[in-house]
Amino acid sequence: MSVRIEVHQSRTVDEGPVFKVDTKVTYASGIAREIFVFKTDTQDFSHVATVYDMETYPADYDTAVGDAVDYYRKDQAIVGYSSEQTAVDAADYTLSRIDSLARQYNTFKTEFEGSLDYVFVGD
Numbered sequence: 001m002s003v004r005i006e007v008h009q010s011r012t013v014d015e016g017p018v019f020k021v022d023t024k025v026t027y028a029s030g031i032a033r034e035i036f037v038f039k040t041d042t043q044d045f046s047h048v049a050t051v052y053d054m055e056t057y058p059a060d061y062d063t064a065v066g067d068a069v070d071y072y073r074k075d076q077a078i079v080g081y082s083s084e085q086t087a088v089d090a091a092d093y094t095l096s097r098i099d100s101l102a103r104q105y106n107t108f109k110t111e112f113e114g115s116l117d118y119v120f121v122g123d
Contacts, residue, residue: 003030003106005098011091014080019087023094024076031105034059034073035098041070045077048097051108 006027012020025033037046037053043061057071058064064072077094081087 003102003109004028005031005035005102007095007098009091009095011087016082017084018080018082019084020078020080021087021091021094022076022078023091023098030109031102032059032073033075035101036074036077037071038074038077039070040064040072045079046071048077048094048101049073050101051104054101054105 004027005025007023008026009021009023012022014020023036025035027033028035032054035049035054037049037057038044038061039046040061049057053071053073057069057073058067059073061072061074063069079090081090
């Protein structure tokens with residue numbers, strides 16, 4: 001099973017100025033759509049999920065609160081930055097991390113799981 005993640009990313013400037021980056025998963029297969037990790041106590045965006053995050057943290061805030069978990073996942077991250085360059089760099093880094101997650105999760109699901117037999121011979 002291969003992993004596919006499709007996202008739409010929009011960049012806008014709000015009053016302030018605030019350089020806003022909105023990244024939303026529009027389609028996912030082989031992996032849950034909720035790939036963005038948020039802090040439960042502040043509901044602030046933390047990072048793009050790792051394989052560990054995908055397997056550990058719930059995909060909704062209410063479950064995280066009920067289970068007293070520090071993080072939860074969502075399918076959309078809207079983050080504002082005070083600097084245009086920081087926003088551009090963060091937007092690019094987010095896409096890079098999503099690509100990395102897709103590759104790592106695919107490896108986790110297809111190559112890691114299973115069993116192998118080994119034979120060791122000493123002279």
